[in-house]
Amino acid sequence: MSTATRYLLAKYIPDLQRMEPRNIGVIVWSPDGVEARFYGEIITKPGEVDGRTMSSVVPDPGAGRAYRQWIKYWRTAVGRQAAEPVTGGEPVPRNSEHYLDVLKDTSNGNFILVDGGELWTAPEPDALSDLTDQLFTLLVETKSGDEARDVGLDERLEKIIASTNLRTDPHFRRGMEIPCTVKQGTVENFEFSYAYQNGTLQRLYQRVPFPKQRRLLRKTVDATAWMFDRVVAAGLIAQQQGCAFVYVPDDQREDVEVDRSLRILGSVTRVLNVTEADRVTEEFRQLPLLGVRLK
Secondary structure (H helix, E strand, O other), rough: OOOEEEEEEEEEOOOOOOOOOEEEEEEEEEEOOEEEEEEEEEOOOOOOEEEHHOOOOOOOOHHHHHHHHHHHHHHHHOOOOOOOOOOOOEEEOOOOOOHHHHHHOOOOEEEEEEEEEEEEOOOOHHHHHHHHHHHHHHHHHHOOOOOOOOOOHHHHHHHHHOOOHHHHHHOOOEEEEEEEEEEEEEEEEEEEEEEEEEEEEEEEEOOOOOOOHHOOOHHHHHHHHHHHHHHOOOOOOOHHHHEEEEEEOHHOOOOHHHHHHEEEEEOOEEEOOOOOHHHHHHHHOOHHHHHHHHO
């Protein structure tokens, strides 16, 4: 039996005449298991799709319904212990080198599975998930383009900023670059999403998108935690003067990686979830009073 790690690419073809497919997922097989990632899939609910994310790839409502059905179908298929041949015959078990060939034949029309490639250096069984994340990031995420941006977080923050008139406040800064001595003789320039500086630096804010892939989530959170830890250690702000903005809907709060991320951020700074709009609004409304209090 072949021991090569193989993967399929899931593709969406908006127009079958133009044949301009977009990568929307990856299914990775090794003799030890199968992993899959699909664009727009909710991290805590495999097989279910976030409509806001999906709409950047499939804006048409009719195609959107088909998109949801195919993601659910593929997720269900890779969760089974065997693949059913469309031409009939005996099911092919997951550990068979022909498993992906049978799975590939189940796709058709605008949503297809195609051979992606082989990796002859087999990963450890517990590393298959990380490998799938890497392939998804390389072949799907960067092609689709908006995962570096958390639409739910950005839209909510901008709406609150507008409602509190911070756009016209000269002390409210966007993209604030802070030189920080991280160790003797080494200075890093950290760029924070927002800052409030009326004479002295009074607040540093960072918007922290929560990517759906574990590896990217950890990288994003760890980098943010490092920034806040260093600026506090350098005495540029006190810990309570910093704040990380996140967008974590209720259905994601019980996820292990999300919980870890929130705890790490909370160990170095305050964390405000933009789903609680009143708290964020109150935070911003208090900013113009900071300079007054210092006088």
